[in-house]
Amino acid sequence: MPPQPLSGSSLPPFQCDHPGCGAKYRRKEHLNRHAASHSRGDCFSCPDLLRRHIRIYHPNRAPPASRAQKACAACHARKERCYGGFPCSACQKRGIACSPGKGKTPEEQIVDNNVQISQQPHPPRWIALDYVDIYFDNFHPKWPFLHRGTFDVTKEPCVLIQSVVMIGLWIEGSKKSREAATDLHRSLSTAIRTQMDRWRVFNQNQSTSWPMATYQSVLLQCIFALFLAWERKAIDLNLRYQIQDDEHDLLVTLVESCRLGGIFSYPNMLAQHSSGVPLTLVWLSLEEIKRFGLALYKVCRLSTRLDPSRADGSSAQSELLTLADLSFGMPDSDEAWNSISGVGCEVRQEEAFQTKLRDGQDPTGWISQSASVLSNARVAFDWI
Structure with a gap:
């Protein structure tokens, strides 16, 4: 005053x-x-949460007891917030059965491996909605690996929301928006690299949940790196975009983690869900991973190192995703995937039922089977 x-x-x-x-x-x-205004420079505040701070920086200490309610089985399967009650509001909205989640011991609880990003320095979520709409209206039709019908800015991890906003800012096209998108790309990429131990898979025996939100965020950072290379007109004779070496290393790490984690194996996708999970949710999860895999393959086909001397041709090709890695069939209909109605809608239930009848576990229908026909070790022609 x-x-x-x-x-x-x-x-x-x-x-x-x-x-x-x-x-x-x-x-x-x-x-x-x-x-107090005279001494404001001496005041410090932390935007972090106590339980999250202890989990990240003091892993040997037990965090304070949580008052959060246990998630129901369906919300737990989708790894999203459950507000309690039976049926819970999320299950009521989707029109699916709601059942209590099984109690777990601390050793059995799933660890959140997604990258933790503080939202405070960036636009609040209600401002971000405009850029989320730009993302889904313009970018999503070309890169449909996020599910618009269940994407909720009040529930998705901040790293994914800010990655989506980054793309929306770039597509908006003004100089100010593109500068903001580039700054956001730098800060998110730095956070993702700094917390790489949270999401990176180091060996095939590593037992961990799949942090899909982080993987999707990393993929969006790699796509943004292609935007920057396109703007620099950095294209090689194979018509691939020459992205910065640190961006290429991040792409290689993502591919390596997906390979070692067995993400693109159809049996492994099914094994992520118990028999009690609604078929519609299983179908959504399968579609999400399939479409993520195809988008990652597309990025790998478009990318190469800015400094080609760091890897010879054979190793550079093997470190990125190939058709042989995609041990699953093609995704199902775009109509069901792009439906903005609830998860329990009839078209999606019908698609899930048909998927079960088709039995995607038959290897003869997997994309990986085409690798032996479309590629030959004795033919170096880089065409697909």
């Missing part, structure tokens, strides 16, 4: 004693609030 001009007969009794100030106030609490 700024000091008020007063006559000499009614001088306020409280005056600021900070050198060179001398502001006067009628009430002590107003003076105290004003005085």
Whole structure:
């Protein structure tokens, strides 16, 4: 509250004693609030949460007890927030059965391997909605690996929301928006690399959940790297975009983690779900991974190192995703995937039922089977 001009007969009794100030106030609490502004530079606040801070920086310490309710089986399967009650609001909205989740011991609980990003330095979620809409209206038809019908900015991890906003800012096209998108890309890429131990898979025996939100975010960063290469006109004779070496290393790490984690194996996809999970949710998960795999393959086909001397031709090709890695069939209909209605809608239930009848576990229908026909070790022609 700024000091008020007063006559000499009614001088306020409280005056600021900070050198060179001398502001006067009628009430002590107003003076105290004003005085705090002089020492604001010495005040520090942390935007993090206590439980998350302990989990990340003090893994050997037990976090304080959580008052959060246990998620129901369906919400747990989708790894999203459950607000409790039976049926819970999420299951009611989707029109699916809601059943209590099984209690787990601390050793059995799934660890959240997604990258943790503080949202405070970036636009609030309600502002981000405009750029999320730009993403789904313009970018999603070309790269349909996120599910629009269940994408909720109030529930998705911040790293994924900000990656989507980054793409939306770039597509918006103004100089200011593209500069903001580039700055956001740098900060997100730095955070993803800094927390690589949270999501990277180092060996095939590593037992961990698949942090799909982080994988999708990393993929969006790699796609953005292609945008930057396109703007620089950095294209080689194979008509591939020459992305920066650190961006290419991030792409290689993503491919390596997906390979070692067995993400693109159809039996492994099914094994992620118990028999009690609704068929519609299983179908959504399968479609999400399939479409992510195809998008990642597309990025690998479009990318090469800016410095080709760092890898010879054979190793550069083997470190990225190939058709032989995609041990699953083609995704199902775009109509069901792009439906913005609830998860339990009839078209999606029908698609899930048909998927079960087709039995995608038959290897003869997998994309990987085409590798032996479309490629030959004795033919170096880089055509697909």
